[in-house]
Amino acid sequence: MKKLLLFILILSFWFATGTAEAQLKKLSQQQIFNGQPSLTKSMNYITGWADDSHYIEIDTKDRKAYAVDVKSGARLPYTPPPKSDVDLTINNNDIYIQYGKTEPKRLTSNTEEEKNPTLSPDGKYVAFTRENDLYAVEVATGKEIRYTTDATDVIYNGWSSWVYYEEILGRATNYKAFWWAPDSEHLAFMRFDDTKVPVFPINGSTGQHGYTEKTRYPKAGDPNPEVKVGFVKTSGGPVVWADFNEKDDQYFGTPYWSYDGSNLMVQWMNRGQDNLKFYAVNPASGKKKEIYDEKQPSWVDLDYDGRIEYLQDKKHYILKSDKTGWAHFYLYTLDGMPVNPITSGKWQVNNLVHIDEKNKVVYFMARKEASTRTDLYRVDYNGKNLKRLTFGSYNNQVQMSANGSYFITTYSNVSTPTKRTLLDSNGKIIKELGDSKSEDFAKYTFGKTEMITIPTDDGYNLPAFITYPVDFDQGKKYPVVMSIYGGPNAGNVTDTWKGTGSQWWANEGIIQISVDHRASGQFGKEGVALMHRNLGKWEMKDYTTAARWLKAKAWVDNKKLLITGHSYGGYMTCLALTKGADDFDFGYAGAPVTSWELYDTNYTERFMDTPQENPEGYKNGSVLTYADNYKGLLRIMHGDMDDNVHMQNTIQLVDKLQNANKHFELMIYPGGRHGWGGTKTPHDRAERFRFYYQNLLSKPVPEELLK
Numbered sequence: 001m002k003k004l005l006l007f008i009l010i011l012s013f014w015f016a017t018g019t020a021e022a023q024l025k026k027l028s029q030q031q032i033f034n035g036q037p038s039l040t041k042s043m044n045y046i047t048g049w050a051d052d053s054h055y056i057e058i059d060t061k062d063r064k065a066y067a068v069d070v071k072s073g074a075r076l077p078y079t080p081p082p083k084s085d086v087d088l089t090i091n092n093n094d095i096y097i098q099y100g101k102t103e104p105k106r107l108t109s110n111t112e113e114e115k116n117p118t119l120s121p122d123g124k125y126v127a128f129t130r131e132n133d134l135y136a137v138e139v140a141t142g143k144e145i146r147y148t149t150d151a152t153d154v155i156y157n158g159w160s161s162w163v164y165y166e167e168i169l170g171r172a173t174n175y176k177a178f179w180w181a182p183d184s185e186h187l188a189f190m191r192f193d194d195t196k197v198p199v200f201p202i203n204g205s206t207g208q209h210g211y212t213e214k215t216r217y218p219k220a221g222d223p224n225p226e227v228k229v230g231f232v233k234t235s236g237g238p239v240v241w242a243d244f245n246e247k248d249d250q251y252f253g254t255p256y257w258s259y260d261g262s263n264l265m266v267q268w269m270n271r272g273q274d275n276l277k278f279y280a281v282n283p284a285s286g287k288k289k290e291i292y293d294e295k296q297p298s299w300v301d302l303d304y305d306g307r308i309e310y311l312q313d314k315k316h317y318i319l320k321s322d323k324t325g326w327a328h329f330y331l332y333t334l335d336g337m338p339v340n341p342i343t344s345g346k347w348q349v350n351n352l353v354h355i356d357e358k359n360k361v362v363y364f365m366a367r368k369e370a371s372t373r374t375d376l377y378r379v380d381y382n383g384k385n386l387k388r389l390t391f392g393s394y395n396n397q398v399q400m401s402a403n404g405s406y407f408i409t410t411y412s413n414v415s416t417p418t419k420r421t422l423l424d425s426n427g428k429i430i431k432e433l434g435d436s437k438s439e440d441f442a443k444y445t446f447g448k449t450e451m452i453t454i455p456t457d458d459g460y461n462l463p464a465f466i467t468y469p470v471d472f473d474q475g476k477k478y479p480v481v482m483s484i485y486g487g488p489n490a491g492n493v494t495d496t497w498k499g500t501g502s503q504w505w506a507n508e509g510i511i512q513i514s515v516d517h518r519a520s521g522q523f524g525k526e527g528v529a530l531m532h533r534n535l536g537k538w539e540m541k542d543y544t545t546a547a548r549w550l551k552a553k554a555w556v557d558n559k560k561l562l563i564t565g566h567s568y569g570g571y572m573t574c575l576a577l578t579k580g581a582d583d584f585d586f587g588y589a590g591a592p593v594t595s596w597e598l599y600d601t602n603y604t605e606r607f608m609d610t611p612q613e614n615p616e617g618y619k620n621g622s623v624l625t626y627a628d629n630y631k632g633l634l635r636i637m638h639g640d641m642d643d644n645v646h647m648q649n650t651i652q653l654v655d656k657l658q659n660a661n662k663h664f665e666l667m668i669y670p671g672g673r674h675g676w677g678g679t680k681t682p683h684d685r686a687e688r689f690r691f692y693y694q695n696l697l698s699k700p701v702p703e704e705l706l707k
Contacts (some may be wrong), residue, residue: 024445026470027503029704038500039441040417043434046410050078052403055422070406070422070430088117088126095126097139107137108144115159116176122184125234127158134158134178134189136234147187147232148239154194154216161192161225162215166644167602168302169254182261186283187232190252196223202641205670215643220597220604220618221611227252229266231283240286242266242279251602253302259310265291267303273606276300278308278336291336294323298529299606310334312357318342320349325526329362331381342383348524350374354404363404363425369393371522372451372463372495376407378425389427395496408433412497414449414465417441436497445470447506451495454515454549462542463493463522464515467502472555479560479696480511480550486539487568488607489528491520508697511556517542531607533614535596536621539572540580547576547583559585560696566590567645567674570636571623574653577634578626586695587634588688591642591674594649595622627656635665635691637684639672665691 031038045058047065054067056078066075085100093113096104107126108114114128114135125145127136132151137144148157158178165175178189194216202213218224229242229252242264244250253267263280266288278292292308294300301322309318316339319330327349329342342362343349350365353376360381365374368388375390376398390396394411401407404425412418420434447470453461469478485492493516502512516522517539519531530538543563551558563576563584570592577587596604596618597611611618619625638650650666657664667687669676676684686706693701 023443025443026507027444027446027500029504032500032504037438039438039444039446040436040497040499041438043418043420043436046399046408046420046433048399049401052401052405055399055401055406055408056080070401073431086119086123088119090114090117095128095137097126105139107139107142116174116178118176118178118180120180120184120234121182124184127178127180127187129156129158129176129178132156132159134187134232136187145234145236147189147236148191154197156192156194157230158187158189159192160190161194161197161227162643163197163218163224163600163602164190164192164227167600168251179255179257179264181264181283182257185234187234188255188257188264188283189230189232191228191230191246193226193246195226197225198222200646202643202646204641213641213643217643217646218601220599220601220608222601224249224251224271224601229255229264229281231264231286240283242281242286243288244268251302259312259314265308269300269302271605272609273299273602276302291334292319292332293336294321296323296529298525298532301606309352309355311355318352318355318362320352322348322525325529326524329364340381340383342379342381343386344383346524346526347371348521353398353407354400356404363389363400363407365396365398370495372493373413376409387427389423389425391427391429393495395494406430413495414451414498417497446500446503447472447512449498449502454546456518456542456545460518460523460542462515462517462546463491464513464546465493465495465498467498467506467512469509469511470503470506474555476509476555477557478509478511478555479557480513480562481505481692481696482543482546482550482561482563483512483514483569484543484563484565484572485567485569486517486520486543486565486572488519488531488535489521489525490568491516491522493520493522505692510692510696511550513546513550515543515546533608533617534621535607535617536571536575536579540575543572543576544580544583547580551583562586562588562692562696564588568593570645574623574634574636575626577632578623578630581626581629581631585632586691587632588637588691589634590637591639591645592623592636592649592653593645594653595624598646598649598652623653624656627653627662628660630657630660630662630664633663633665633695635667635687637667637669639669639674639676641671642674644674 027038030036042060044060047056049055050067053070057066057068065078067078068075087098089096095107095114095117098104112131114130117126117128119126125136134147134157160169160175160177178187197216197218199214200217204211226246228246231240249271251269255264255266258265266279266281268277276294279288280291281288307320317332319332331339347368352364354363361378363378366377367374373395375388375396377388379386390409394413396409396411399408406424408422410420417437421432422430447467449467452464455461493514518527519538550556561584563573565573570589573587573589574592576584593599596608608614608617636650638647640647669680689701689705
C-alpha cells in the first residue's frame with residue numbers, strides 16, 4: 001500500500017511538473033523587438049536629488065516628478081529649479097538670443113555662418129567662430145569684437161582640427177575649441193595650423209557629378225597640426241600665447257580653469273604619448289608652471305574622465321592614474337607634491353562619486369569584487385578604512401545625495417532583472433525602491449545567460465557571458481555567434497541583466513557569447529599595456545582560445561562559429577577570418593580598420609608608435625598581411641562617406657581578396673558615415689537576419705522579420 005501511495009505521489013509530481021513546463025511560453029517577436037511586456041516592467045525613473053534627504057522620482061504612470069522623503073516615503077510634487085532662461089540659436093547663419101518667452105534678439109548680421117555660440121558666465125557676451133576666426137558680441141549693444149584675424153582654410157582659431165575633434169576634444173564639442181574664464185574676463189582658445197597635414201578625399205556619389213569632401217586627416221606617421229594655446233581679454237586686444245613651442249611634436253588635452261579661475265590648467269603630451277604633464281598657465285602672461293609629470297613605458301591616457309579633482313580646501317587635488325598598472329586615486333598638494341595613495345591593489349577605480357571634505361572621506365565606484373561588476377566604496381584620504389557600501393553580487397549604478405548622507409543603487413546581474421534600493425552612507429539598507437521583474441516572469445521559458453571564464457594556456461581567465469538556446473540540450477549541436485569589440489581598455493563583458501534583445505536567436509537555437517581579452521581592461525592597465533606596439537596580437541590569441549574552447553564542446557556545431565563587430569570589432573572580425581581562419585567560419589564586419597597605417601595619428605600611435613618606428617608591428621597587425629589565409633565567409637559593411645575609418649580600409653582588403661580569388665560579400669551604405677541609420681536601418685537589420693538564417697540556421701528567414 002505504501003509503495004502504491006509513493007508511486008502515485010511521484011506520478012502526480014511528475015505530471016504536475018511536466019504540465020507546468022509545457023505551459024511555459026517563449027517570448028514573441030513583438031515582445032523581443034517591439035517593446036511589448038515581457039520578462040520585465042518599467043520602474044519609476046530616479047533623476048537625481050532635490051536635496052540631501054529627498055530624491056527626485058518620475059512616475060511612469062502620470063509622468064510627473066515628485067520629491068520623495070527618504071525617511072517617510074512621502075511624495076510631494078517637484079518643480080525643478082528654473083533652467084537658464086537664456087536661449088541661443090542660429091537662424092540663417094546669424095545668432096539670436098532669447099530671454100524666457102520674449103522675442104528673440106538678433107545679435108549678428110553676416111552672410112557667413114557663426115558657429116558654436118557660447119554665452120559668457122556673466123551673460124554679457126556671446127563668443128563664436130566665423131570662418132575659422134574667434135569673435136564675441138556684446139549682448140546689450142550688439143558690438144562685435146574680433147579676437148583673431150589670421151584664419152585661412154588651414155588655420156583655425158577656436159575651431160578644432162579633425163584629429164582633435166575626433167580623438168582629443170571629442171565629437172560632442174562640434175569642433176569648438178574655446179573656453180570662457182569663470183569671471184568672464186578672458187577667453188582661452190586653441191589655434192590649429194593644418195598646413196602640413198595631408199588631405200584625405202571622401203567622394204560623395206549623389207547628383208550627376210558627385211562631390212568631394214577634403215579633410216586634413218593625419219594618418220599614422222603623418223605630420224600633426226601645429227597647436228598654440230592663446231588667451232584674449234573679453235574686451236579685445238592682443239593675443240597672449242601660452243609658453244609652449246608650437247613647432248614641437250605634441251598634443252594638448254582639453255583644458256579647464258583652476259578652482260579659483262586664476263589659471264588655465266593645460267594638459268601637455270609628447271607625440272609618443274608616454275609622457276603627460278599638467279601645467280597651470282597664467283592668462284595674463286602665458287607663463288606656465290608644471291604641477292604634474294607622469295611617464296609610462298607604454299602610453300599615458302589624456303584626461304578623458306576627470307583625472308584631477310580640486311578640493312575646496314584650496315590646498316590639494318585628487319588624481320586618478322593607472323601608473324602602477326591599475327587605476328587608483330592619489331592625494332597631491334596643489335604644487336604637485338604627492339601626499340599618499342588613497343587606493344591601491346590589483347583592482348580598478350572607476351570614478352569619484354562624492355568627497356566629504358569635513359571628514360576627509362572619498363566615495364567612489366570601483367571594480368574590486370570582480371572586474372565585471374562595479375560597486376560603491378568609501379575610504380579615508382589616508383587610504384585607511386576602505387569599505388564596500390553596495391551589496392551582493394551585482395553590477396551597480398549609484399546616485400548619491402548632495403551631502404553624501406544617502407545613495408540609491410540601481411543594480412542587476414545576468415540572472416537578476418534590474419532592481420533599485422535606497423541606502424545610507426554606511427551601506428545600511430533603508431528601503432527597496434523598485435524591481436523590474438514582471439509578475440509573470442515565471443511563465444516564460446527563455447535562453448539563460450550566465451557568466452563564465454575561459455582559461456588561456458598562459459594563465460588568464462577570460463571573462464565572458466554566454467546565452468544558451470531556449471530548452472538547451474547538451475545532446476544537440478548549436479551554431480554560435482560571438483559578438484566582440486576588442487579595442488584597448490574597451491571590454492564589453494559586464495555582469496548585468498541583458499534584457500530580451502538576444503532572445504530571438506535563443507528561440508531559434510543559436511548560442512550567443514561575448515568574450516573580453518586580456519587587454520580589454522578586465523586585467524587593469526597591466527593587461528592593456530600588452531597591446532603596446534602589438535595591436536591584433538593578444539586579442540586574436542584570446543579570441544582564438546575562446547573559439548577553440550567553444551568548438552571543443554559537444555553541444556557546439558564546430559562548422560558554424562560566426563564572429564561579428566563594428567569599427568575595432570570589424571577589424572577583429574576581418575582578422576579572425578584571415579589570421580584566425582582555422583578557428584572561425586563566418587564573419588560579419590562593420591566599418592573595419594584593415595591596416596593601422598590607414599588610421600589617424602593620435603589613436604594609432606598611442607598603441608603602435610609610428611609606422612617608421614614599428615614596421616613589424618604594423619605588418620603583423622594588418623588584415624592585409626593575412627588575406628591569402630582567408631577562408632569561410634566574410635560579409636563586410638561600410639558607409640561610403642565614413643570620415644573616421646575611411647572606406648579605403650575596406651577597398652584595400654577587397655583588392656587583396658579579389659587578387660587571391662577569394663569569395664566574400666560586400667555591402668556599401670551610400671551616404672553612411674561611421675555608422676548608418678534612418679532609412680538604411682531596416683535594410684541593415686534584414687541583411688543580418690538573412691546572413692544568420694542562411695549560414696547558421698540553413699533555413700529561410702521568417703517573412704515577418706523582413707517587414
